[in-house]
Amino acid sequence: MVNLIWLIMLLTGILTAVFKGKVEVVTDALFQAGEQSIAIVLEIAAVMMLWMGILKIAEEAGLMRALGKLLKPLVKKLFPELPSESPALGFILMNISANLLGLGNAATPFGLKAMHELQQVNPEKEKATNSMITFLILNTSSVTLIPTLVISLRIQAGSAVPEEIVATTVFATLAGTVGGLMLHKFLQKRGR
Amino acid sequence: MSEIMLAISKYAIPFILIFIPLYAYIKGVPVYESFVAGAAEGLKLAVKILPFLLGMLVAISVFRASGAMAGLAAVLAPVTEFFGIPAEVMPLALMRPLSGSGALAITADLLNAYGADSFIGRLASTIQGSTDTTFYILTVYFGAVGIKKYRHALLVGLCADFISFVTAFLICRAVFL
Numbered sequence: 001m002v003n004l005i006w007l008i009m010l011l012t013g014i015l016t017a018v019f020k021g022k023v024e025v026v027t028d029a030l031f032q033a034g035e036q037s038i039a040i041v042l043e044i045a046a047v048m049m050l051w052m053g054i055l056k057i058a059e060e061a062g063l064m065r066a067l068g069k070l071l072k073p074l075v076k077k078l079f080p081e082l083p084s085e086s087p088a089l090g091f092i093l094m095n096i097s098a099n100l101l102g103l104g105n106a107a108t109p110f111g112l113k114a115m116h117e118l119q120q121v122n123p124e125k126e127k128a129t130n131s132m133i134t135f136l137i138l139n140t141s142s143v144t145l146i147p148t149l150v151i152s153l154r155i156q157a158g159s160a161v162p163e164e165i166v167a168t169t170v171f172a173t174l175a176g177t178v179g180g181l182m183l184h185k186f187l188q189k190r191g192r
Numbered sequence: 193m194s195e196i197m198l199a200i201s202k203y204a205i206p207f208i209l210i211f212i213p214l215y216a217y218i219k220g221v222p223v224y225e226s227f228v229a230g231a232a233e234g235l236k237l238a239v240k241i242l243p244f245l246l247g248m249l250v251a252i253s254v255f256r257a258s259g260a261m262a263g264l265a266a267v268l269a270p271v272t273e274f275f276g277i278p279a280e281v282m283p284l285a286l287m288r289p290l291s292g293s294g295a296l297a298i299t300a301d302l303l304n305a306y307g308a309d310s311f312i313g314r315l316a317s318t319i320q321g322s323t324d325t326t327f328y329i330l331t332v333y334f335g336a337v338g339i340k341k342y343r344h345a346l347l348v349g350l351c352a353d354f355i356s357f358v359t360a361f362l363i364c365r366a367v368f369l
Contacts, residue, residue: 056230147321180352
């Protein structure tokens, strides 16, 4: 599905540009994408080095396992395949907490560590596991309590009550998360 | 209430940065050496992500810059108008799963054009905050560990985005109109 969507976006994009008679847009966009990906990776690299360093300390002090144990009942429900001693649980928890607090920057390194641990118990290394998909649904649907970025945008735009969208945002987020998890459960029962 | 939440958000990181190394040091962990070892892993991961990110951004930026995405939004507009969803937010709804910076630009634009406290402004804010950039997250997270078969992850992620979008509209209509 990813391959198909990738191809469709690329082809319809190029064809639209040709049809509109502005093919040069395509080359511009290609260069921009190149620059942008390098810029993003540089930013990610800096944040990741910092947080992965801190996480390594936490791991060696046994904190990740302790965290995982603490929230075992809840996480066990979401990730039934994981052994209860898995350090992935601690990273997943830290990723979710960072998202809840609206700290998207810090959430990524925690999330990647979690994926790394999930990959350790994956029997087919190139194929996503159920736990991985569950975890990514929690991330793409952006479970958050404090949409910090939106609030700051609204302040900039001169809103009288910048935080009035918090409740509606949390509601819409939860609907997406629950819907996604249910669909995932359904599809995985059908053996996809 | 929102002040307390923002304060927690502000002090969470300094707290973690103090607590973890201090606790570990007391436990006898060589904190500096561990930090450097972890940072090296972080650097490797970031480099590993690059090709995946580049590939995805190429397709997305061509799709967007050529006007194909705006065309899709225009085609969908009559359908969404029928349900009472303002056509102005459609580009945002389509951009949200594809590009974080693109969606942010559209949201900022809508807030400035229609006012943060207008219905469109509130709806746009809710859409912006209620989902994350699905394509980016799948690309980075799967890319970092070398997963090539996503199974139904993209389908489920996009369905969740769609559910969030529809819910955002319904809840904003109920609360703000």
